[in-house]
Amino acid sequence: MLFNSYEFMLLFLPIFLAAYFLIRTNIKDHKKKESYLNVFMILGALIFYGLFDFKNSVILCMSIFLNINVINCIRLKKNTKVWMIAGVVTNVAVLFFFKYSAVYNGMFFPVAISFYTFNQISYIVDFYRGEIKEYDMMDYLIYILFFPKILQGPLMCFADFNSGLKRAYEENMDWEKIMRGLLLLSMGLFKKVILADTFAKAVEYGFSAIPNLGRTEAILTAVFYSFQLYFDFSGYCDIAASVCLMMGFELALNFDSPYKAVDIGDFWDRWHITLTKFVTKYVYIPLGGSRKGQLRTYLNIFFVFLLSGIWHGNGSTFVVWGIMHGVLSIITRMVKKAGKKGADSRLAAICKKLFGTFFTFVYVTAAWVFFRAESISDALLLFKRMFVGGIRPFYSTFADGFNLDEIWYVIKVTPIMKFSFAWDICLWLFLIVGSAIIFFGKNAIAYSKECKINLGTTVLTAVLMIWSIISFSGVSTFLYMNF
Numbered sequence: 329m330l331f332n333s334y335e336f337m338l339l340f341l342p343i344f345l346a347a348y349f350l351i352r353t354n355i356k357d358h359k360k361k362e363s364y365l366n367v368f369m370i371l372g373a374l375i376f377y378g379l380f381d382f383k384n385s386v387i388l389c390m391s392i393f394l395n396i397n398v399i400n401c402i403r404l405k406k407n408t409k410v411w412m413i414a415g416v417v418t419n420v421a422v423l424f425f426f427k428y429s430a431v432y433n434g435m436f437f438p439v440a441i442s443f444y445t446f447n448q449i450s451y452i453v454d455f456y457r458g459e460i461k462e463y464d465m466m467d468y469l470i471y472i473l474f475f476p477k478i479l480q481g482p483l484m485c486f487a488d489f490n491s492g493l494k495r496a497y498e499e500n501m502d503w504e505k506i507m508r509g510l511l512l513l514s515m516g517l518f519k520k521v522i523l524a525d526t527f528a529k530a531v532e533y534g535f536s537a538i539p540n541l542g543r544t545e546a547i548l549t550a551v552f553y554s555f556q557l558y559f560d561f562s563g564y565c566d567i568a569a570s571v572c573l574m575m576g577f578e579l580a581l582n583f584d585s586p587y588k589a590v591d592i593g594d595f596w597d598r599w600h601i602t603l604t605k606f607v608t609k610y611v612y613i614p615l616g617g618s619r620k621g622q623l624r625t626y627l628n629i630f631f632v633f634l635l636s637g638i639w640h641g642n643g644s645t646f647v648v649w650g651i652m653h654g655v656l657s658i659i660t661r662m663v664k665k666a667g668k669k670g671a672d673s674r675l676a677a678i679c680k681k682l683f684g685t686f687f688t689f690v691y692v693t694a695a696w697v698f699f700r701a702e703s704i705s706d707a708l709l710l711f712k713r714m715f716v717g718g719i720r721p722f723y724s725t726f727a728d729g730f731n732l733d734e735i736w737y738v739i740k741v742t743p744i745m746k747f748s749f750a751w752d753i754c755l756w757l758f759l760i761v762g763s764a765i766i767f768f769g770k771n772a773i774a775y776s777k778e779c780k781i782n783l784g785t786t787v788l789t790a791v792l793m794i795w796s797i798i799s800f801s802g803v804s805t806f807l808y809m810n811f
Contacts, residue, residue: 329379331479331567332520334800336376344372345574349501358498365497366466373473380439387426387438392472394418395448399463402456412456419445419452428642440479442639446606447472451486453610460486476568480561482582482602496577504781507789509574512776514789516566517796519772522732523762524559525799527552529729530755535700538709542720546713548759553700554693555762558587561600566772573776581773587692587766590684592656595692607632629661630654645698645707652695685767722752730754734795 329336351368355361378385398415402408423445429435451468454460470493471486472478534541534549541549565583572579586598596604612632618625630651637650694711701707731754744750779785 329376331564332517332796332800334797335379337517337797337800340376341571345571347372348575352497352499353501362494362497366470369470370466370473373470373475373478376475377439377473377478381436383436384439387441388444391419391422391441391444391448392469395452396465396468398452399455399468402452403463408456412452415452416449419449427639443481443483444472444478446483446603449610450483450606454486476571477579480564480568481600482565482568482580483606484580484602488580492577496575499576502576505576506574507781507786508776508779509570509572510793511779511781511785511789512566512570512573512772514792514796515772515776516563516568516570518563518792519559519566519765520563521796521799523758523765524556524563526730526732526758527556527559527762530726531556531700533725533729535702535706535710537725538706538713541710541713541717542722543714543717544719545722545726546710546717548726548755549710550693550697550714551759554587554689554696555766557696558766559762562772569773570776585766585769585771587689588685589688590681591660591688592653592691593660595688596653596657607636611635626658626661629657633657640699644704645701648698648704648707649695652691652698656691722755724751727752727755730758732799 329340331337347368348365351364352361355364374385377388395415398411398418401411402415423441426435426437426441451460451471455463467486467490471489474489474493477484531549531553534545534552538546538549562583569579580602582601584598584601586595589595589598612628615628615631616624617628631654633650633654634647635650636653637646637648640646640649697710698704698707701710728751731751735754735757739745739750739753744753
């Protein structure tokens, strides 16, 4: 079940929250309440995930069964390291089997297999290391199945997740948190349904017609894909966090205005934050991290990004994407290491920040072109069109996707229609609004927690929610669900 669907918004979520609050409010005995809520959480998650496809549920259940057996073997205290390694290797092997079978054999790819596999690897390793003191099957199942995070994360460690959920069980119903959660939910839906999916229309056309693009269209195709990814993933994170906020539970922050980053390291501290932490803890540090000399550190960084590219998809374009991030990460680390430690003047610091933010965004956007293109030659051709495509009016297919009825009807009854640029005005409007949110807007999760709940925020919630829901018929799946 998708977050951006009628089934979720009008049926599943209201029923789930109502039942959750009824159980949490009416059962006073602590142990009994926790037991009932645990069962309820698992059943709710199975319904949520099971509505995608029966085959997905079978693979998920088989994966959980496998990992429970690995955990039980580790609990026996015999050859624990062997069982831990066997569990990790098996999980990785299953993940890559489905990834590459889907590409080469047309086999279906289980929804969210990467994220629940990573969570199970995390649990096995942490249990082996003693970071998880006691195994409880119900707690384990909720950790893996918890529906707000199963599709795309965040990848929380078990201890933080379990303790936070147990605290939420004991909270009283808080109407202010529910209102803040609804505000965040409306903003997340708006980002995905109205912004990301609208940018996607131009992106789809741009990458399918690269040889015919003019210079401006080629540049905007790359920028719009960068925006599409941003609003798609940011929207998902906001919706997941909003559901948890209404429940009284706080998800780990997973997305923090990454295009405001001043360098590539800062970018990866803001984009898919918990995945970066997961890779650091379970791949980079075991490889030696930065403890075995400068050359080894750079090799480890390069390997991590190369592996990230391979994980995201099969093909040379993803390898190039990983290499680009790895190379810039190494260069940035070298420059910082060689730089002077003296404090910059205020003006110099501002200039460095502005230049760093601009360069990082341009570089990340260029890397996204390889991420999206069908081949390296297509990506290079798009870059070529940015310089030799010439300046000309947009193709109607490129611009028309932005002419949403609810905006276009207003423009048509104004004097703006007299001008030649009227047909493209929605495109520029989306670019301006998207840029304002990305580079100047406050993080939506932080805003929803700090703003005053008044008539203004209530109206904003209602407008964004209604606009998004009536637009569901044209939405797509979240992009990270494909990984």
